[in-house]
Amino acid sequence: MTKLSLVNLLHASLCLFAQSPAAGPDPQLLQTLLNRHRPSPQRFEFAAIGDQHYGATGIAKWPALQASINRSAATQFVVHTGDIKSGSTVCDDAMFANRLRDFNNFEMPMILTPGDNEWTDCHRENNGSYDSLERLRYLRSVFYPNNQSLGRRKLTLSQQSEDRRYSTYVENAMWSQGNILFATVHLVGSNDNLGRNAVNDAEWAERTAANFNWLKTIFSVARDNEFGGVVLVMQVNPGFSGQRVRVAQLLAGLRDSFFVLEDEVITFGRPVLVIHGDSHEFHFDKPLLGTRSGLPIDNLTRVEVPGSADVHWVRIFVDPGKTQLFGIEHVDVVENYFPQTRP
DSSP: OOHHHHHHHHHHHHHHHHHSTTOSOOHHHHHHHHHHOOOOOOOEEEEEEOSOOOHHHHHHHHHHHHHHHHTOTTEEEEEEOSOOSOTTSOOOHHHHHHHHHHHTTOSSOEEEOOOGGGTTTTTSGGGTOOOHHHHHHHHHHHHOSSSBOBSSSOOBOEEGGGSGGGTTOTTOEEEEETTEEEEEOOOOHHHHTOSSOHHHHHHHHHHHHHHHHHHHHHHHHHHHTTOSEEEEEOSOOOSOOSSOBOGGGSOHHHHHHHHHHHHHHHHHOSOEEEEEOSSOOOEEEOOBBOTTTOSBOTTEEEEEOOOTTOOOEEEEEEOTTSSSOEEEEEEOOGGGOOOOOOO
């Protein structure tokens, strides 16, 4: 990428950021969130999964995955990065009902952020040729009917929909544990729903503006209440490929949101962990270079959860007494190992 094109991309993204409606947090909601979410340093752990229930094999392996997590008594909650089915599974109501039942069988709270497979890609013929925006509305009604998490033990969540300007975005949630502020941000694969047709491009623009607001709200709460770290849960791999990249090199539909995220991470200055799925391979690294510096953004770390045929989970430890705030363990579900034959 040439220097000129990089500058043009940055300019275009910053212009969209500057012109987005209500880019900043609502003062009344911000005060409510500041009163509701206060840090209290403690050690704890939680689980992260995503890209599961892929086809008959993935569905058959799900019980062992869930049982492994349920046996982990210290796990406070589970975050799911979305893609609750494969990209070729039909998006019918029965699939949603099946997943809701399975998710509610977690002993601890489970918080889900949507993936592209369960709405963006449902227009595909092998998905049932659905209207993807109708499936998004249905998904919201099934998994986000109120401010309670999924799972047998519930967690009360703050939601972006508490701001009347963003009443649609029930899936963008916030909660806190110890000295960490957690939030889901609805960013998905398939270029975040940009580029298929005018109707879906309009959905992308509206949700991008909402995500600008939500990211700024999250980090305002984290800064003002002096949280020790932030964890963001999203579905999309925006273009992290194993080599460090600038935001301008990410997928077109994600650049604007990640420019805002980069600015907030740098301003916050404390550890930020991004948990995502999408490309199905476990990663734990620091993938992003500063737009202006070209140097790694050291306080931004990402975990990509294993997925698809790789039916395992990630245990994440939080220890405020350590310089490295987040500790990561890939937890093998032995029952789900791939069958092998000797060479």
